[in-house]
Amino acid sequence: MSNGIKILFGAVLGVLYAACGLLQVVQAIFGTMESLEALFIPGNIFSGSVLLVIGTVFLTGVRKLSIGTEEGMPFIYVGILFSVGIGLVELLALCALGADAYLVGEWADWSAADAVNPLLYLAVIGVLGLLAWGKEFFRGARAA
Amino acid sequence: MTREIRIALTGNPNVGKTTLFNALTGSRQHVGNWPGVTVEKKTGKVSRNGCEFEVVDLPGTYSLTAYSADEVIARDFILDEKPDVVVQVVDATNLERNLYLTTQLAELRTPLVIALNMADMAEAQGNPIDYRKLSGFLEIPIVRTVGTRGEGLQDLLDAAVKEAKTSPHHEHTIGYGNEAEEMIAKLTDPLSADRTLSGKYPLRWLAVKLLEGDENVLAKVRGGAASARVQSILSSINSDEYEATMADKRYEAIAAILPQVHRTNTRGTTFSDMVDRVVTNRYLGIPIFLALMWGAFELTFTVATPFMTVIDTLTVWLAEFAVASIEPAWLGSLIGDGIISGVGAVLIFLPNILILFLILALLEDSGYLARAAFIMDRPLYALGLPGKAFIPMLIGFGCNVPAIMATRSIESEKDRLISILVNPFMSCSARLPVYVLFAGAFFGAHAGGVMFFLYVLGIAVAIASAKLFRSTILPGEVSPFVMEMPPYRLPTAMTSLMHMWSRGSMYLRKAGTIILLGAMLVWALASFPYGVEYGSAESFAGMLGHLVEPLVAPLGFDWKVAVALIFGFLAKEVVVGSLGVLYGAGEESLTDALFADPSLSAATALALMVFVLLYMPCVAALGVIKKETGSWKWTGFAVAYGIVVAWVLAFVVGHLAPFFIGGA
């Protein structure tokens, strides 16, 4: 019964990830669109592809759930894990870049905005999902 | 009065033998959550309550009929070395499969004790084993253990002592049905005539193995007193059929016991099942794997930067200080230009290496490694490699030496040879400094992407080579994928950090030995003959470099790079160390010095990275290739093939790159 919420959650996050991923890849290939940079969507084929993969995981889950198979649930869960995990990686990277700028004395020129990207801020939504459903996902581990 | 008792730990793969071994002996042998971690026997000692024990950890094996190189080691030890007690480590969550081996061990009549390991998991799954009852059925002492927490160790040793002192050991037989029993009786008769054999092994066991068509046992019989009669009996039967019926009988016997000692398996969907449904998905499996790999390299490259900056600053400062203040000047130069610049150039990458090893440890301990092999089975199979071969490939990201050893668990000789030959293309951690240095100097923000490209290129070349070998020099069928998927486990920080450190410290040791040596050698070559300008074209290094330069000039490399590549044969980090020495200690770091060198461009840097990735296995890797293939021919082939492939690809990349990176 809470499936409705999960479908909605997966759909929204999936579409966001996939769209940002697509934009990043397009941006990387066809050059800069100023408006995208303002939205913190830099051109990058690699992270763009990662976004696409995460988006696809969510959307696969949504598709399966909406035709009524419980099979879709793991995709939403794993998508959330994936989103949070990669987000954590990006957060660490951001901190590292900041620390490095400070160490080499370019702190004044450095702005976190340069390093922010969808993998980082979309993960915030992922964290919400983890808080909401993390328990029931991991519980599977014990109650075998 | 205290005789030493020798205990062999055996059991199926991934049941926790090494974990128990470490707990018993205080060793730190490699443990991982995938089948096939241990491929060599390892020995350790303990003394408890005035008793001395020698404990031997063996590779995992599913039966006493060995197929792969690591299984052979396990089987031979138990058969031929005759340990005082065999301890079979059993995974309590997977009794049926594990007890199959028990039925075979019991036939051997060696003193046997079962360590019912992973008891914690079985209990947590709501499926505890009534091990006293099980022990009664099997007539084998059983001790409950939890290897990871060191539970049950004392009981295990006590049981082993008791079992070693009990004799004789009665055989626990499984009836194989009339037809088979008749054949067994027929075979035991001539076998008893062979005194050497019958003195060493139980007759019934020999007969059973012969009936199953066990090559190894047949070889033992051949040439002996029983040879002719046994062979004539065997020639009239179909051993595959007997093997199948006897396996059925064993499973029947197990099936009769199981329901009485634990609840029947009512497993729901576990966490592992759920994750697997996604990560082994037909279409998403590989993209997910690649995305995870991207995350891993993002961590390796970016997160390490501040630490690298610190080490870099320190080395540059130290080198300058040494050159300026140590008298006489040549000593200052040796220490500053040679040792500190050379070793420092390599030490900078310690943060990257540690992070990489941490990631590999997480990969191994979580259980994802076996999944990666599974999802790659489909594409690899089509290209002529079994999916299992992907595991050594991934381990190769750390170091090719253990990776090549890990191929021992591949059953088919040809599959294994191909896996060994292509493994050096997997980009080991020693190559990482080269990438970080050059990608950082020439590709700035895209350094991560460039590194990723190199790793993927390594995999692609490995796979393409496998395909090539399969369709030319090593034709044959690929063996099908058989591998158990271990449950996912949350790696503990402690074990993963320990893994990271045990391997990371090897890098440090290398920096202190072979890399130091290489740096000093290059420094000497760059400083002499006496009186030449340091690192100039007139020095020995210059001469050597100019000698080889024509070979690498088409790739855009100058003599300094040529020298570095030559010494990179010792260990690939030496490439960076040598460049550190040749570019000497200035106010600037090596990165800046390289960037400022007009003979290097982004395209040549890329070509160089490709070349270093592929050009040849380092000395240590060549050593294991020789050891594992037992052939100088294949070892030489690995070198020659690598150099050719590296040259061609570096040439192509160097000439194509300008079109992609804007003619840099």
Ligand SMILES: Nc1nc2c(ncn2[C@@H]2O[C@H](COP(=O)(O)OP(=O)(O)OP(=O)(O)O)[C@@H](O)[C@H]2O)c(=O)[nH]1
């Ligand atoms: N929960 C639990 N995990 C265990 C226990 N013993 C071992 N493990 C885990 O099981 C995995 C396999 O352990 P190993 O000791 O490498 O197994 P092995 O039998 O030596 O494996 P191979 O060398 O591949 O044959 C590791 O992830 C261990 O941490 C146990 O008693 N309980």
Ligand SMILES: [Mg+2]
């Ligand atoms: Mg082991």
